[in-house]
Amino acid sequence: MTIKQITDHIEAFAPLPYAEDFDNVGLLVGNAHADCTGVLVSLDTLEAVVDEAIEKACNLIVSFHPIIFSGLKKITGKTYVERVVLKAIRNDIAIYAIHTALDNSFEGVNARICDVLGLSNKKVLIPQKATIKKLTTFVPVEHAEKLRQALFEAGAGNIGNYSHCSFNLEGDGTFKGEEGADPVYGKKGEVHTEKEVMVGVTYARHTESQVLQGLFKAHPYEEVAYEIHTLENTNQHIGIGMTGTFEAPMEETTFLDHVKSVFKTGCVRHSALRGKPVKKVAVLGGSGAFGIGNALAAGADAYITGDLKYHDFYKAEGKILLADPGHFETEQYTKELLVEHLRKKIPNFAIVLSVCNTNPVKYL
Known part of the structure; x- marks a missing residue:
């Protein structure tokens, strides 16, 4: 099995086009077409993680965070990033990062946070814009059904919990074949x-290439007339952060103790208690101060995220309980999520969970 065959399974789960613009995801080091001997899954790629990959005969490291975030002008080994890249190349180990592509996946980072907290009724907190597209095309009546099926098989026509969705309107199409044309219908x-x-169908942005391939393959015309538009509709299955609810309301201090226990931390920084129970919770793994307003707009009683600054806590204004158990702590379950997915998709292959604790923050 090649490295690309493995990363294709990851990208079907968390498509790279939905990663944030600032991010650096995908294969960062290595040859995508090389054979893979084993996969080591980690939250970060440090030298100790590369050493672990060597020890366990894994030549692919799947990391949540990208070790190369901005451009490298030199690779001399002076920084921890350069040393990791040098060691990986020297030992023929590929490095792949998924980061915000997994953050924006409906079954990704934030869904796992909801699961470990015991939250249900999961909904995306901040839906990503411009992820739904619409294809309109025109096809002879007798070919319409075949074309629709080809588009559905290519991934078009899915809306929420419904599939095979399309709109169809019959009419008269006119055309004249000019010099060089070879019309299927009519005479030149x-x-x-x-x-x-x-025929009109919607589709997810990342499936556009396969949808167009399906269109061109199934359409009988020499020249296929079609239109593509990006819709403003909200996509509730792609976006960052998530909300969920507890089966029964939880008293605030009990909630904070629950957060402390679930995220295995000795410290949970939080805003002032409101004296109200916690039922609906918003979560965003990693650095999520930017989502406070969204959590308030969603009507959440509490918001869990990492890296909140001093003035961020003022934004609670007595309307929401902010809880910060830490950046690493809110993302720690990510590597287990990736291991579970890969083992399900590629059984009987070496998918190894890294035992390295890559948290750079220590507590006294």
């Missing part, structure tokens, strides 16, 4: 009128 040089169906 003559205006022809054909009974056609206007």
Whole structure:
């Protein structure tokens, strides 16, 4: 099995096009077409993680965070980033990062946080914009069904919990084949009128290439007429952060103790208690101060995230309980999530969970 075959399984779960613009995801070091001997899954890629990969005969490290975040002008070993890259190259180990692509996946980082907290009724907190596209095309009546099926098989026509969704309108299409044309219907040089169906389907942005391939393969015309538009509709299955609810309301101090226990930390920084129970909770793994307003707008009683600064806590304004158990702590379950997914997709292959604790923050 090649490295690309393995990373394809990850990208089906968390498509790279949905990573944030500032991020650096995908294969960072190595040859995608090389054979893979084993996969080591980690939250970060440090020298100790590369050593662990060598020890366990894994030539692919799947890391949540990218070790190369901005451009490297030199690789001399002066920084921890350069040393990791040098060691990986020297030992023929590939490094792959998924980061915010997994953050924006409906079954990704924040869904796992909801699961470990015991939250249900999960919904995306901040839906990503411009992720739904619409294809409109025109096809002879007798070919309409075949074309629709080809588009559905390519991934189009899925809306929420529904599939095979399309809109169809019959009408008359006209065309005239000019010099060099080879029309399937009508004669070259003559205006022809054909009974056609206007077929409209929506699709997820990352599936556009396969949807267009399906369109061109199934369409009978020499020149396929089609239109593509990006929709403003909210996509509730792609976005960062998540909300969920407890089965029964929880008293605030009990909630904070629960957060402390679940995230295995000795310290949970929080805003002032409101004196109200916690039922609906918003979560965002990693640095999520930017989501405070979204959590308030969602009507959450509490918001769990990492890296809150001094003035961020003022934004609670007595309307929400902010809880910060730490950056690493809110993302620690990510590597287990990736291991579970890969083992399900590639059974009987060496998928190894890293035992390295890569948290750079220590507590006294």
